[in-house]
Amino acid sequence: MDSVSVNRFRDNLKSLVEQVVDNHEPIKVTRRAGEDFVVISADDWEREQETLYVLQNSSLMQQISESVKTHQAGAGYKPTEGQLDEITGL
Structure with missing residues (x-):
């Protein structure tokens, strides 16, 4: 800085x-x-506030931890091609 x-x-x-x-x-x-x-900047301030909110929220941190474990194990939810297209807006 x-x-x-x-x-x-x-x-x-x-x-x-x-x-x-x-x-x-x-x-x-x-x-x-x-x-x-x-x-x-205001955008950076808002991003920092969102990050702090997530880090201070134990429930969200637990969900993120579980999601990472599921992803690493290759056992997570796999959307269909149609769902992916809807998510990405294609």
Whole structure:
């Protein structure tokens, strides 16, 4: 993660925000007399929140674990060609 001073951030706000959004890379903004903060795109923030939700939900994590085991054993549900076409929109 790149780090910039609050003064540089203020002076280059537009280009730095565009960089954050385009590159999906947050920027840490440092302040001399206070807490630092991070600038992140809304899409990246939402993705992080979804990831945290899944990781904190023990029921979902259990379902994922069971699904991985089933997949590795080759014993999972196998959709028909028609179902696959419907899922993929073909």
